[in-house]
Amino acid sequence: MTSPDWGTGSAQTEWSSDLPWTEWNVGFSSIGLNHLSTEYVLIPVSATKSGIPYNPTGDTVQFAFMPTSTQVPQNTDWVAGSWDTDTSNVLYPYSAKCLVGPSGTINLGIGNYVIYIKITDNPEIPVLVGGQLSVS
Numbered sequence: 694m695t696s697p698d699w700g701t702g703s704a705q706t707e708w709s710s711d712l713p714w715t716e717w718n719v720g721f722s723s724i725g726l727n728h729l730s731t732e733y734v735l736i737p738v739s740a741t742k743s744g745i746p747y748n749p750t751g752d753t754v755q756f757a758f759m760p761t762s763t764q765v766p767q768n769t770d771w772v773a774g775s776w777d778t779d780t781s782n783v784l785y786p787y788s789a790k791c792l793v794g795p796s797g798t799i800n801l802g803i804g805n806y807v808i809y810i811k812i813t814d815n816p817e818i819p820v821l822v823g824g825q826l827s828v829s
Contacts, residue, residue, distance in 0.1 A: 701736055701810065701821045723825040728803050731794030735777065736810050736823035737785030749787055750776040753813040756791040758799065758806035758826060766809050766820070772799045774810065793826070801828050 726732060734756070740747040754774040757766035777788040789810050792798045808823040 701738055701823050723827060725827045725829060726793060728801070728828050729795070731792060731796040733790045734793050734808065734826060735788040735790045736808065736821075737782070738787045738789050738810075738812070739785050740787075746786075749812055749814065750778060754789040755811045755813075756789070756799070757809040757811070758793075758801055759809065760804055760806055762807050764807075766811075771811060774798075789823070801826070803828050 724734065726734070738749060740749045754776060755771040756774045757770040757772070759766060759770065772791060774789050774791045777790055778786060779788065780786055789812070793801060804827075806826045806828065808826050809820060810823050811818060811820045
């Protein structure tokens with residue numbers, strides 16, 4: 694069995710109060726979130742096995758938000774994520790998502806965080822940097 698090749702797109706939220714955007718934008722490497730808001734943070738994901746697109750939505754996905762780029766996620770830093778599918782996006786048809794905020798899966802304080810995602814596949818368990826989150 695051939696292992697998948699993994700890649701991530703740029704981090705996004707589902708809601709924006711700035712300029713209009715579409716999920717086709719892959720140029721963002723940093724996103725902002727108000728500390729009073731509860732929103733999904735989405736990381737576009739693509740995977741291939743032997744050069745053929747692979748659907749990772751059956752795999753477990755977890756997120757870690759680390760306050761410094763030198764800090765590595767430990768077992769207790771990982772929180773549950775889930776998947777979204779957008780078949781109209783040919784580059785990144787899948788998005789790993791995590792609900793962040795006071796009513797979310799994780800509530801982060803004001804600051805900047807490196808977003809890590811971990812996808813538990815068999816036999817690989819890739820840990821990828823998905824971008825940076827700025828909580829204001």
